[in-house]
Amino acid sequence: MTLATAPGKIILVGEHAVVYGRPAIAVPVWETVATARISTAPVGSGLIGVATDLGRTIRLGEAGDEEPLALVARLTLAQLGLSSNPDWQIEVSSQIPIASGLGSGAALSAALVRAIYAHVGQAVTPEAVSTLVYESERLYHGTPSGIDNTVIAHGKPIWFVKGEAPVPFVPTVPFTIVIADSGIGAPTKETVGDVRRSWLAEPARYAAYFDEIQAIVERVQIAMERDALTELGELFDENQTILAELGVSSAPLERLIEAARAAGALGAKLSGGGRGGNVIALVSPETAAAVMEQVTSAGAKRVIITTVGTADSPNA
Ligand code: PMV
Numbered sequence: 001m002t003l004a005t006a007p008g009k010i011i012l013v014g015e016h017a018v019v020y021g022r023p024a025i026a027v028p029v030w031e032t033v034a035t036a037r038i039s040t041a042p043v044g045s046g047l048i049g050v051a052t053d054l055g056r057t058i059r060l061g062e063a064g065d066e067e068p069l070a071l072v073a074r075l076t077l078a079q080l081g082l083s084s085n086p087d088w089q090i091e092v093s094s095q096i097p098i099a100s101g102l103g104s105g106a107a108l109s110a111a112l113v114r115a116i117y118a119h120v121g122q123a124v125t126p127e128a129v130s131t132l133v134y135e136s137e138r139l140y141h142g143t144p145s146g147i148d149n150t151v152i153a154h155g156k157p158i159w160f161v162k163g164e165a166p167v168p169f170v171p172t173v174p175f176t177i178v179i180a181d182s183g184i185g186a187p188t189k190e191t192v193g194d195v196r197r198s199w200l201a202e203p204a205r206y207a208a209y210f211d212e213i214q215a216i217v218e219r220v221q222i223a224m225e226r227d228a229l230t231e232l233g234e235l236f237d238e239n240q241t242i243l244a245e246l247g248v249s250s251a252p253l254e255r256l257i258e259a260a261r262a263a264g265a266l267g268a269k270l271s272g273g274g275r276g277g278n279v280i281a282l283v284s285p286e287t288a289a290a291v292m293e294q295v296t297s298a299g300a301k302r303v304i305i306t307t308v309g310t311a312d313s314p315n316a
Contacts (some may be wrong), residue, residue, distance in 0.1 A: 001039045004114035008032040008102040009151045010179055010280060010306075011271050013220050013239045014160075016195050016246055017213035018145045023161045025220060026151040027308045029179065034094035034107035036115035041089045047073060052093040061085030068136035072109045075132050076116045090115065097302060099185045101272025106148040109133040129153035142189045157308060159221060173227040174309035177280045178260065178291050182252050183301030184276030191248045191273040198247065209242050216242075233266025233282045240269035248274030252299060257281075259298035263290040 007028040014024025041048060047061035049069055061084060063070035069092065074084050092112060096104040113132045117124040130146075130153035137144045145162045156168040199206035216239045223232040240257060243249055253270045256279045260268040264287035271280045283291050283305075292303050 001037055002115055002119040003035065003037045004111050004118055005033045005035050006107040006110035006114065006152050007155055008034075008096040008104070008107055009148055010102060010177070010278065011147065012157075012177075012280070012308075013235065013269075014213055014217040015272055015274070016192070016243065016248060017210040017217075018147055018160065018162060019143075019192060019195070020199070020207075020210045021162055022210050022214040023159060023217045024145070024147055025157065025159055025217060026147050027157040027306075028151055028155050029102060029304065029306050030155075031304050031306050032095045032097075032102060034092070034096055034104065034111045036108070036111040037091045038115050038119040039089050039091075041087045043087055045087050045089070046085045047087075048089045049073070050089060050091045052091055060090065066139065068105060068109060068139045069112060071139065072112050072132055072136045073116065075135055076113050079128070079132065080116070080120060080122060082120065088119070097181055099187060099277070100181050101188075101277035102179075103148040103152050106133050106137055106152045109136040110149070110152045126153040126155070142192065144188075171224040171227075171309035174307045175224075175229060175232065176283050176285070176288060176305060176307045178265070178283050178288065178295065179271070179304040179306065180256050180260070180279050180281070180292075180295040180300035181302040181304075182256060182276050182278065182299065184250070184252055186273060186276030188273035191275055195246055195248065206246075209246055212242055213239060229266055229282065229284070236267030236269045236280070236282055237261075240267075243270055243274060246274075250275045252276070253279055255298045256295050256300055259294040260291050263287060263294035265291045 007030045012025040018024035049058040049060040060070045060073045065071045096102045098104045113129045130149045133149035147160045150166045151158045154168045159167040257268040260281035265281035268281040271278045
């Protein structure tokens with residue numbers, strides 16, 4: 001039996017603008033992971049996928065490319081020069097909430113790629129994992145920037161610009177964020193499509209928003225290098241203001257953000273596609289508990305706390 005995992009992820013700053021070539025920063029969330037386990041199956045059974053959480057069994061070797069896991073398995077097996085329908089059972093499971101900005105699809109695909117490589121005793125680079133996972137991301141998201149597959153494949157914080165080599169980094173001093181899930185499912189494809197329509201209607205106005213976001217992302221990187229947490233929080237708030245102007249915030253997300261700030265968070269913003277999904281709040285050890293409590297009272301369905309920059313990842 002071979003087992004591989006991949007973390008969830010969260011975007012710190014730069015979502016949406018990243019689709020238009022601006023930088024973004026994303027971090028892995030090792031508190032919530034996806035897992036793939038491969039065992040050899042009886043001869044003639046072919047490649048069977050068992051999604052334990054969904055109670056679904058899929059004949060991966062025979063499924064079409066519209067099935068993301070079948071696509072990833074087929075591409076990975078082809079990359080390794082193996083038969084597309086080996087007699088294996090692959091069990092996939094995930095703790096990562098679906099369609100909420102934590103990269104659930106990319107993490108499942110990444111765990112699957114790693115498990116296939118491990119099962120045949122081959123090493124795999126984060127870049128190779130990322131490239132394979134990107135193909136499945138296209139099914140979920142349309143034309144994704146590639147940030148999800150990149151951060152999840154690397155398992156480290158990354159500075160990301162579409163089409164450029166990502167820069168993994170570790171912040172000088174770890175910091176803690178609370179991730180509060182609104183419980184509202186909002187497909188990224190829709191918010192990305194809405195922003196695209198607005199940008200096409202008013203290109204100059206939207207390009208200016210994207211430039212402002214770029215300036216924030218650059219200042220965030222500097223703040224992380226200097227351990228300037230107060231400034232980092234303010235930059236979260238500034239990024240949120242622009243995301244609201246882009247039209248991707250919503251009343252439930254604003255309630256969570258306000259609750260986090262009122263409970264002493266240094267800053268808070270939505271993360272990912274927006275409208276639903278998560279908000280993130282920068283917290284200190286003194287404020288973490290109050291922020292978690294207040295966002296729960298304000299409607300958060302799930303709260304995760306993660307420290308960015310500790311070497312807790314298997315790939316660190
Ligand atoms: O909703 P998420 O966390 O998967 O992130 C979407 C990020 C966007 O910038 C809105 C889209 C993209 O492809 O980068």
